[in-house]
Amino acid sequence: MARLQLKNVNKRWGSFVGVDNFNLDIADEEFLVLLGPSGCGKSTTMRMIAGLEDVTDGEIILGDRVVNDLEPKDRDISMVFQSYGLYPNLTVYENIRFPLRVRKVPKEKHDEMVMKAIHMTELEDFMHRRPAELSGGQRQRVALGRAIVRKPTVFLMDEPLSNLDAKLRVSTRAQIKNLQSKLKTTTVYVTHDQIEAMTLADRVVVMNAGKIQQVGTPTDIYDMPANTFVASFIGSPAMNLVEGALEGGTFTGEGIRVEGLPTGPSGNITLGFRAEDAEIVDTGGQISAPMYSIELLGEASMITWRLGGALVSIKTNKEYRAEIGDVVQASIPASICHLFDTASGERIAL
Amino acid sequence: MSSKATRQPPTIRIMATSFLVIWLLVAAFPFLWTLWGSFKVEGDFFSKANWANALFGTLTQAETGGSFTGAGYEGAWVQEEFWRAALNTTIVCVFVVTVSLTCGTLGGYALARSTHRYAFWFLLFALMFRAMPPITLVSGYLLPFFEWNLWGHLYTTVIVLVAINQPFTLWMLHSFFKNIPKDLDESAMVDGCTRFQAFRHVIIPVMWPGVITTGLFSFLLAYNDFAVTTMLLSKENQTMIPKIASFLGTTQTKGNVMFAVSAVVSATAPLFVMVMFFQRQIVSGLTAGAVKG
Amino acid sequence: MKHSSFFWFVLPSTLLMLAFIAFPIVSVVSQSFYTAHEQVVVQVKNCGPFGCSMETSVDQEATAALREAEPLGKFAGLDIYKDRNHLAFGEVAAAWVNSDGLPDFGRSLMNLPFYKAMGFTLTYTAVVTPLTILLGFFVAIAVNSVAKALKGPTIFFSLLPMIVTPLVGSLILFWMVDARGILGTGLQWLTDDPNLSVKASTGLMWIMLMVYGVWHAAPFAFVVFYAGLQTVNTDTLESAMVDGATRWERIRFVVVPHLLPLVTFVALIQLMDNFRVFEPIVSFQASAHATSLSYAIYNDLGGETRLLSSAAATSVLTIIGIAILLSPVLVRTWRDFDRK
Structure with missing residues (x-):
């Protein structure tokens, strides 16, 4: 009932391109996350869906109607804003009731609907307070409650967790996931935090500079990044990327030499691998270089080298000790390596 | 410290x-x-x-x-009927402030929220209009006002003062509205309001601090004006400031300069009280608004 | 924001500004090219018992009809701009030829009404603006460095000269410097000259007007700078201190650069306001010694015969003056915006 399609959507301000030829088909009941660094066009895309920005080119189709020229109020959506947009002069109860009031929902239904939303967001104790008397987490829940009080076809959430502290973010994240699976409403969620994206999404859209970089499930994106941008954006720490040359299945860069790679491609190649896949060895490692730093993370230690221009890190057990400047070796088997074309940044299929 | x-x-x-x-x-x-x-x-x-x-x-x-x-x-008050001038000043100030703020909040809100280029040009033109000395405009009013029989009335002066103050009011309110997060009206629009309903239900309840400050300055501009009121009002409709100026011409010869002195003190007293009660708003208006009347 | 909603929201303001600011400017410009109709004169043959004589008389009816038909008056082109009361090309040329040396030329120029007004307006603007900024800056620094207890009253009393109606504020000062007022008597005592009168001396009158200007405007500069001082970055101040900067160097390298944008802002506002100096000249009854462009317009409009065209021409010249004064600021604003 609420499939959301974006066809060749563009947003330009004068000569500046905000969103470039965006195509996406969001299924009913899907939880879709738009992920990217700030200024990549993800918020603009969401605001175009909401009707808060005009679409320069292309079509946005909600259900079976083109909504390009509809006012936000006529699109049957609800939205949670980054700074929540709570009405400071209204109580929690009245804030949540506001959409019902302005949409002329029959008065006798209000109380039941508002109370249901208040229960779902666990705001019973605060319902007669004003936003100024609430903590950040409570305000965030009021914004959520206001979004779910009626049954919209699409939920839009614009970085709803970015104003919360780290601990609260984890619990609210779980609450959002739980609410969405209960309500089964199509959801578009914007964030710059890749952990939020990985934990919440059915599908993730990674964006950069107004363009879609990759669309896929969290696992796809983690395991098979489509280009160096996605590789360096997803994962904590992000994927190590070393520039070098590939010749006859052997990759050579400063302080690193990996053999047994496919013989097909050659030339300037960027080699990528994840810190947790590699390990420190005493001899015969593919990396052999002076150590740049060692950091104790608690559950593990992080060893870093400086290879060419790039910092390369791998995780090892927490008991490992070495001095800065000592030559340390690490094994990088061909099986954990990803290859990217250095010039274009695109992934080379193995 | x-x-x-x-x-x-x-x-x-x-x-x-x-x-x-x-x-x-x-x-x-x-x-x-x-x-x-x-x-x-x-x-x-x-x-x-x-x-x-x-x-x-x-x-x-x-x-x-x-x-x-x-x-x-x-x-001053009885013999020279300064009370009449005081009454006229009250009428002019009340209407100037109300009308200025009504037009100014609508316009200032739109200017703060529009991202289009013409909003910038609009503000730039307002800034240029702000620089016009009122007296140069007055010389443009006189002929048409005589022709159409608009000269001398209080309401003409009110409208003229509102218009002359409009550039300043727009600038000031525009910067106040910029400080109200735009998430607020946008969430109202997503919740089911039109742009105007969002303004009415959501922005109006939270805009009062800025509006009060701007209102104070509108009041000052109307209260302190001399160029417009002295030129556009007939003798019986004079407000306080032109009345004081006319004392200088007539009463000084009669040796009644004390009339003027007490009229001056009477006209200053309300301003004194205003500064006492609204000192904070005046200071914030001078600085936050980044414009002065 | 949608174009249509923007349009409706700004409509009332726009109409007001078009009708009462933009249209009057147009009307002033066109008025300045016309001059009042001369009276229609008719020759009447007057025959009495002692024979006939020709008499001239004013045909009131025809004059009124003519004025009714063309309220703007007779087209005069640039004549009004060129006459003695405005740019006075003829008189300036004559003065240039007849004068011996620049100072003498300057003196004859100051006898022409427009140049006299222009001279005072520019001097006033050039003197009062920087003095206002300096005084405001020092008061702000001083308030910032004394105990909190003095701050409230200082701000309260400082606001008064600015808030009070310019006409009234200047009257208050004028009465005090009157030869019989407290400051006037004080000046006489100081200079040991019992006949000293501010009203009678051009130089003293100019000084008094400018003193009033600074007195009136300094509070504005003070408030803006004081607010600016509250936002000086304490970390930067402290790191300057750790780096070994003296008190003066801290002001010079941290505080002043921080306030510089505000100085530009205050200067812009002050230029606009000082250029239109007007009320104090009325209050001080100073027109014999000092007039300004605004005062010249007021004078033309206020007389028995309202000299609309003359006022219009002065207005146009004033507007041109303001445009020149503001052009650097406007160009900069436009460039800043364009870069965005």
Whole structure:
């Protein structure tokens, strides 16, 4: 009932391109996350869906109607804003009731609907307070409650967790996931935090500079990044990327030499691998270089080298000790390596 | 002020304090002096013999029997009908403030929220209009106003003052609205409001601090105006400021300069009270609005 | 925001500004090219018992009809701009030829009404603006360095000269410097000249007007700078202190650069306001010694015969003056915006 399609959507301000030829088909009941660094066009895309920005080119189709020229109020959506947009002069109860009031929902239904939303967001104790008397987490829940009080076809959430502290973010994240699976409403969620994206999404859209970089499930994106941008954006720490040359299945860069790679491609190649896949060895490692730093993370230690221009890190057990400047070796088997074309940044299929 | 970087050695403190005391004397003394003097007779207020007469009211005592006299006030308010001017000023100020703010909040809100280029041009034109001395515009009003019989009425003056103040009001309210997060009206629009409903239900309840500050400045502009009111109002519709100016022409010859002095004190008193109650808003308007009337 | 909603929201303001600011400017410009109709004169043959004589008389009816038909008056082109009361090309040329040396030329120029007004307006603007900024800055620094207790009253009393109606504020000062007022008597005592009168001396009158200007405007500069001082970055101040900067160097390298944008802002506002100086000249009854462009317009409009065209021409010249004064600021604003 609420499939959301974006066809060749563009947003330009004068000569500046905000969103470039965006195509996406969001299924009913899907939880879709738009992920990217700030200024990549993800918020603009969401605001175009909401009707808060005009679409320069292309079509946005909600259900079976083109909504390009509809006012936000006529699109049957609800939205949670980054700074929540709570009405400071209204109580929690009245804030949540506001959409019902302005949409002329029959008065006798209000109380039941508002109370249901208040229960779902666990705001019973605060319902007669004003936003100024609430903590950040409570305000965030009021914004959520206001979004779910009626049954919209699409939920839009614009970085709803970015104003919360780290601990609260984890619990609210779980609450959002739980609410969405209960309500089964199509959801578009914007964030710059890749952990939020990985934990919440059915599908993730990674964006950069107004363009879609990759669309896929969290696992796809983690395991098979489509280009160096996605590789360096997803994962904590992000994927190590070393520039070098590939010749006859052997990759050579400063302080690193990996053999047994496919013989097909050659030339300037960027080699990528994840810190947790590699390990420190005493001899015969593919990396052999002076150590740049060692950091104790608690559950593990992080060893870093400086290879060419790039910092390369791998995780090892927490008991490992070495001095800065000592030559340390690490094994990088061909099986954990990803290859990217250095010039274009695109992934080379193995 | 606990930081060491902002603490001052005693010599500097003494210098700063004495400089301030001098400035305060310069700023406040003329008002206190005139207030005191307005209760004397002219011979004391302008004393050729001894300046201290103004303090002790030697001649006032000789002429009226007391150290203080309200003769100036009586002359101005009753004899010269200054109350009529005060009434006109009240009418003009009330209407100018109401109309200015009504038009200004609508326009200022739109200018703060529009991201289009023409909003910038609109503000730039308003800034240029703001720079026009009112008197140059007045010379453009007179002929059409005579032709269409609009000259002399209070309502013409109200509309003219509103229009002249509009660029300033727009700038100030525009910067106040910029400080109201746009998430607020956008969430109202997503919740089911039109742009105007969002303005009415969500923005109006939270805009009062900015509107009150802007209203104070609109009031000041209307209250203090001389160029427009003196040129566009007929004698019976005069407001306080042109009335005071006309005292200078007529009463001085009659030796009733004290009428003017007490009228001046009467016109200053409301402003004094205003500064007392709205000091914070005036300061915030001067700084936050980044514009001055 | 949608174009249509923007349009409806700004409509009332736009109409007001078009009708009462933009249209009057147009009307002033066109008025300045016309001059009042001369009276229609008719020759009447007057025959009496002692024979006939020709008499001239004013045909009131025809004059009124003509004025009714063309309220703007007779087209005069640039004549009004060129006459003695405005740019006075003829008189300036004559003065240039007849004068011996620049100072003498300047003196004859100051006898022409427009140049006299222009001279005072520019001097006033050039003197009052920087003095206002300096005084405001020092008061702000001083308030910032004294105990909190003095701050409230200082701000309260400092606001008064600015808030009070310019006409009223200047009257108050004028009465005090009157030869019989406290400051006037004080000046006489100081100079030991019992006949000293501010009203009678051009130089003293100019000084008094400018003193009033600074007195009136300094509080504005003070408030803006004081607010600016509250936002000086304490970390930067402290690091300057750790780096070994003296008190003066801290002001010079941290505080002043921080306030510089505000100085530009205050200067812009002050230029606009000082250029239109007007009310104090009315209050001080100073027109014999000092007039300004605004006062010249007021004078033309206020007389028995309202000299609309003359006022219009002065207005146009004033507007041109303001445009020149503001052009650097406007160009900069436009460039800043364009870069965004």
